[in-house]
Each structure stands twice: as structure tokens, then as C-alpha cells.
Amino acid sequence: MVKLVAALAAVLLLAACSESAPGTAVPTSAAADRSGPVDAKVPVELRPVLSVDxxxxxxxxxxxxxxDGVYRVAPSIGEFTRFEDVGVEETPTGGWAINLKLPPDSTMLFADWTSKHVGEQLAIVVxxxxxxxxxxxxxxxGGAVQVSDPEFTEATARELARSITG
Structure with a gap:
């Protein structure tokens, strides 16, 4: 698995994005060229960060x-094994982003949890x-998740997307 540099974690965004997010979508692999779900090889855990030591x-x-430290985390809000879509795109500011579209059965859980935890960190664990x-x-x-950073390169975004899906 890829460990990303500490500087990226400090400024990353996990933000809502619309179905028609700006930028040019770039598939993460040849398999991503087709439309439809992507099955993660290993469940993706989303764990609230309690503190960083x-x-x-x-x-x-x-x-x-x-x-950049040891992350103390709470139990996972759920294990995510399927995504409707996974891709990377260049953002309008010149950085890169990873886009994940959650399936309908996960969307409501994620919407409820994120609406109560804006401003908090959420660890993506595989x-x-x-x-x-x-x-x-x-x-x-809406189930459309974007992880972005102005420092992401296309290679960094692709590597992270591959790590999430296996």
C-alpha cells in the first residue's frame, strides 16, 4: 500500500461533488474505461480520526x-467493498482528485455520518x-466523494485510487 507524505494529509479535502464535477475525468485503469461498479479487492474502512499523536x-x-504521526481512530463507520465508479481528474486549480461514487446502499449511511462530522478527519484504511x-x-x-489536493500529481492520484480499489 502507498503511504502518502504528511504534507498532503494536512490539506486534503473530502468534499461533496456533483454528478457533473468540473475537470476532465481520467480512468484509473483500463477496467475503469467501462461504466459500472468497481469491486474493491479488500474492504475499504472509513474510520473517524480521534487524534494524531x-x-x-x-x-x-x-x-x-x-x-506524520500515529492516528488514533474510532471503529469504522462501515466497510465499503463496491463503488459505482472510481476515477481521477485534474481540478480547475491544476491539482488532481480521486472521485468515488458510492452505491445507493452506502450513500444514506455516508450522508448521515458526514452531515454530523463536518470539519473532522476520516481515515481511509485498506x-x-x-x-x-x-x-x-x-x-x-449524493454519494459522490472527492479526495483532492493541489499538490496531487496525476501519478499520486492514480496510485491512491488503485490502493483504494486494490
């Missing part, structure tokens, strides 16, 4: 090592490893 702090079952812990910028009610 300095690097080298003691770890345990609810502590995940990140590049196979017990912290991939990234973006900040929730607004309630995500």
Missing part, C-alpha cells in the same frame, strides 16, 4: 501509523493500513 507513539488496535486521512469539508449527501 507524534511519530513513535505507542500503537495498538485502534492506532494507525501515518507519515487492509489495516492508513492510506490517507482527509478532512470532511461538507456533508456528502
Amino acid at each position: 507524534p511519530p513513535g507513539s505507542p500503537t495498538g488496535p485502534d492506532a494507525l501509523e501515518g507519515d 487492509d489495516g493500513k492508513l492510506l490517507i486521512a482527509p478532512m470532511i469539508q461538507s456533508a456528502i449527501t
Whole structure:
């Protein structure tokens, strides 16, 4: 799995986006050229971040090592194994973003949770490893999730998308 640099985690956004988000969609793999669901090879856990301790702090079952410290996390709000769509796109500001479209059965759960936790971090965990812990910028009610950063390159965005889906 990919560990992203600490500087990215500090400024990442987890924000709602519309069905017609601006930018040019770029598939994450040849398989993404087709429309339809993408099955993650390993369940994706979304775990609320309780605190971030300095690097080298003691770890345990609810502590995940990140590049910039040890993330103390709450239990997962759910395991996500299927996405309606996964892709990357260049943003209007020149950075890159990962776009995830949740299936209808996950959309309501995610909408309810994000509406109560705006301004908090949510760890994206795959196979017990912290991939990234973006900040929730607004309630995500339509199931369209965008993780973006002006520092993301196309390669960084593609690598993160591949890590999420396996």
C-alpha cells in the first residue's frame, strides 16, 4: 500500500461533488474505461480520526501509523467493498482528485455520518493500513466523494485510487 507524505494529509479535502464535477475525468485503469461498479479487492474502512499523536507513539488496535504521526481512530463507520465508479481528474486549480461514487446502499449511511462530522478527519484504511486521512469539508449527501489536493500529481492520484480499489 502507498503511504502518502504528511504534507498532503494536512490539506486534503473530502468534499461533496456533483454528478457533473468540473475537470476532465481520467480512468484509473483500463477496467475503469467501462461504466459500472468497481469491486474493491479488500474492504475499504472509513474510520473517524480521534487524534494524531507524534511519530513513535505507542500503537495498538485502534492506532494507525501515518507519515506524520500515529492516528488514533474510532471503529469504522462501515466497510465499503463496491463503488459505482472510481476515477481521477485534474481540478480547475491544476491539482488532481480521486472521485468515488458510492452505491445507493452506502450513500444514506455516508450522508448521515458526514452531515454530523463536518470539519473532522476520516481515515481511509485498506487492509489495516492508513492510506490517507482527509478532512470532511461538507456533508456528502449524493454519494459522490472527492479526495483532492493541489499538490496531487496525476501519478499520486492514480496510485491512491488503485490502493483504494486494490
